[in-house]
Amino acid sequence: MENQPLENLLEQYRKGDIEALGRLVDETRRPLYGFIVGMVRDPHQAEDLFQDVWIRAIKGLHRYQSDRLLSWLFRIARNRIIDISRKRKPDASLQQPIGGTDSSNTLESVLPNFDQGPERHTSNRELALRIQQAVHALPLEQREVYLMRTEAHMPFKQIAGIQNVSINTSLARMQYAIKHLREALADDYASLNSLSRTP
Amino acid sequence: MKSPDPQNRELENAILLEQSGELTAAEREALHQTLDDRPELAAWARESQVLQKAGQAATEDLTPPLPELSRERILKAASQPTSKTLPRLLAVAAMLVLALGLLPHLSRRLQSPHPVFTTHIESVEVDFQDEDPLLDDLESLQDQLAVWSDMSLEDNRILEDENDWAEILLTLEEPI
Numbered sequence: 001m002e003n004q005p006l007e008n009l010l011e012q013y014r015k016g017d018i019e020a021l022g023r024l025v026d027e028t029r030r031p032l033y034g035f036i037v038g039m040v041r042d043p044h045q046a047e048d049l050f051q052d053v054w055i056r057a058i059k060g061l062h063r064y065q066s067d068r069l070l071s072w073l074f075r076i077a078r079n080r081i082i083d084i085s086r087k088r089k090p091d092a093s094l095q096q097p098i099g100g101t102d103s104s105n106t107l108e109s110v111l112p113n114f115d116q117g118p119e120r121h122t123s124n125r126e127l128a129l130r131i132q133q134a135v136h137a138l139p140l141e142q143r144e145v146y147l148m149r150t151e152a153h154m155p156f157k158q159i160a161g162i163q164n165v166s167i168n169t170s171l172a173r174m175q176y177a178i179k180h181l182r183e184a185l186a187d188d189y190a191s192l193n194s195l196s197r198t199p
Numbered sequence: 200m201k202s203p204d205p206q207n208r209e210l211e212n213a214i215l216l217e218q219s220g221e222l223t224a225a226e227r228e229a230l231h232q233t234l235d236d237r238p239e240l241a242a243w244a245r246e247s248q249v250l251q252k253a254g255q256a257a258t259e260d261l262t263p264p265l266p267e268l269s270r271e272r273i274l275k276a277a278s279q280p281t282s283k284t285l286p287r288l289l290a291v292a293a294m295l296v297l298a299l300g301l302l303p304h305l306s307r308r309l310q311s312p313h314p315v316f317t318t319h320i321e322s323v324e325v326d327f328q329d330e331d332p333l334l335d336d337l338e339s340l341q342d343q344l345a346v347w348s349d350m351s352l353e354d355n356r357i358l359e360d361e362n363d364w365a366e367i368l369l370t371l372e373e374p375i
Contacts, residue, residue: 013277018274018277018278021273021274021277022270022274025270025273025274026270029265033262033265034258034262037258037262038254038258043262043263047265047266047269050265050269051269051272051273051276054273054276055273055276055277058273058276058277124260125260125261127257128256128257128260128261129257129261131253131254131256131257132254132257132258132261135254135257146251146254147254149219149251150251150252150254150255150258151255151258153219154219155219155220155221156215156216156219156221157221168212171211171212171215171216172208172212174215175208175211175212175215178246178247178250178251181250181253181254182246182250185250185253
């Protein structure tokens, strides 16, 4: 996501245009909400967290001096998620490797194509669930990097800044995330791999 | 898929950086030349991209849209005045002064030579209501507090704002 339009909207909001804030919320909805859902997996909790992140951002706006609003929002979201996960007991079942036995689902089928019929949509959903479970089984830091890349298309330099680590650490986490997903989705991967060779 | 040696790891880093658009044109070209001679790394690059697209697609497929109500709540919160920081800081400072002011009185009371069970309850009550300097201190500090924070202590907003205040303290950990 481009930084400049967000910064322009933020500037308008700072000048008192409340509708500019509404547009900012809309613009950040997809990446930020997607990231939070991916991290906590509960859409209701994600919704509360999304609101909480934005309200905290608004209240702390006088301290915001960067030109990377999305990074700032992600940083707030990340801190809140870490707080929550510290209070929660680990769910052992979520740490189990995921791998289905049905290889008829392909990545192609889960890629967004809303012209497809309801039967196709159901199989999409099953594969999507397995992918989401595999993502959720990743260790927290790897999941963060993976979701910041996939949901917000954030560059690694920015991700490293949010995670407060070197860019090499963020890259290593992404490598491990890919390795773990590859293993977890091994049963689906034969189809996924052949799809990836398709031009 | 697995590439334990450091050189491969660096090339995988370069692949990830290329996918995120963080390589220069020259670096990109050098990487592509390398991948031409390293089919296993070219395969890794494709797999990495497929797995990233898969995650994105799964989110799109499974995540319900964010309810409109959330947007409304955020806008409502934003339209409430938020510049209460200074009065709140003054209120906290006044509370600290109050606590420090009370400390000697309390310690004197605790160190009183008269055992509690021998004190006549009625006389204590009269003392406290009519003559106790502690009460005077409390009243004067209460007045000061009301002036400093530009709001009455009876004002329910103070209680309502406690949560907000706690939130402000929490968000102090999140500066850019």
